Amino acid sequence: MSADPADSAYRLSMPDRPAAHDNVDRATSPAQTPLPRQLLVTPDIATRTQIAGFASQLAQALARGIRLVQLRNRSLDADSYRALAESALALTHAAGAQLILNPPQSVADLWLDAPNGVHASTVPQADGWHLTSARLMVCDARPAGWKLVSAACHNAAQIERATRLGLDFITLSPVLVTATHPHAKPLGWPAFTALAAQTSLPVFALGGMRDDALSSARHAGAYGIAAIRAFWP
Template sequence: MYHNIVKTFPPYYLITPEPTDPTRFFQSLSHVLASGIRLIQFRAKSLSDEIYQDYARQVLDLCQEAGVICLLNCAPTVARQLGSQGIHLNSSRLHEQQKPLQGFTQVSAACHTIADLQQAARIQTDFVVLGPVLVTASHPDTLPMGWATFTQLIQQTHCPVYALGGLQKTDLTTAQQAGAVGIAAIRSLWQL
């Protein structure tokens, strides 16, 4: 388990949904930011690089104005170019990384296995998301690990962990009892 945690982690980590309608997306984001969410990952797999960067600049500005930490889910070079203080590494970027990332105040990674957790420890991430714990609408064919496996894996990690996958706000206590600092979610945190 991790020790001597200096940073405080909020109980909810919002992962944004795909921004299919820009006007609606930014209206919803403004609403979410006003609701008290303090940690966000801007994730937009369907956007071209150019449009992603345009949206990311706007998301970073809105988050900064609201005092919310925003991590970009993109290549580290792009996140640095955009001036992001935080970055989230998907599984492939996690395993491509050979050493700790410099220049970011928050580095998180997506983990699904013990190998992922070990790689996250090697590159000294600040926190990870681990899942899917339950069946999730975004990955319906992925077998969930369940709370027992989640608890076993979390005991072998080096840093704080957010439970991910099919979770609702009401799962926070269960996640924390399993050793997580909180839950990460798309739908349940985006729909307030």
């Protein structure tokens, strides 16, 4: 699953595509941040007792070359998600990888502004934060205090908002039929290409991606691919 070294990182300060959004404040984005082309979105765990097994599988994914991890969870309370994040942080940073938090909504409500707020001492010091599409659409500014901020997008309005906020990258989904959301209507590659062309941000194709889909995704206008099953041992 190792990638071509020439494709292993993207320099966010490089204007690869002509932007239709030249009003974006580039100073809000961290310059020269390496962005891998494969994004692991982690599967959900329901209880704190599952953290050890989760950590073992994450270590395997990192050993296979994953260098960008979104720690997605919809089941844990704040204390349990913090324990999960601290375990994941130790593993990702030891491997030279980056970890982006995507906690349950109740945890996000407590933590999102925490790097500059009262909960700062309780929030794991991860590399970034991932906004759900719902939270993205109520954000008036890029969340402060995070090196990387990404967002989930499914349509043109969400892509426009992410671009205007000066985020670092987005996921665009679902591209294909996916077991994670079997009832969601897939975009298909032609619609994905048209939507991805509306932003200068790196776009990760998500939904039905296999670990060998990077070449076809890039041909369709993606920067990289994001997946759960394809990258999880």
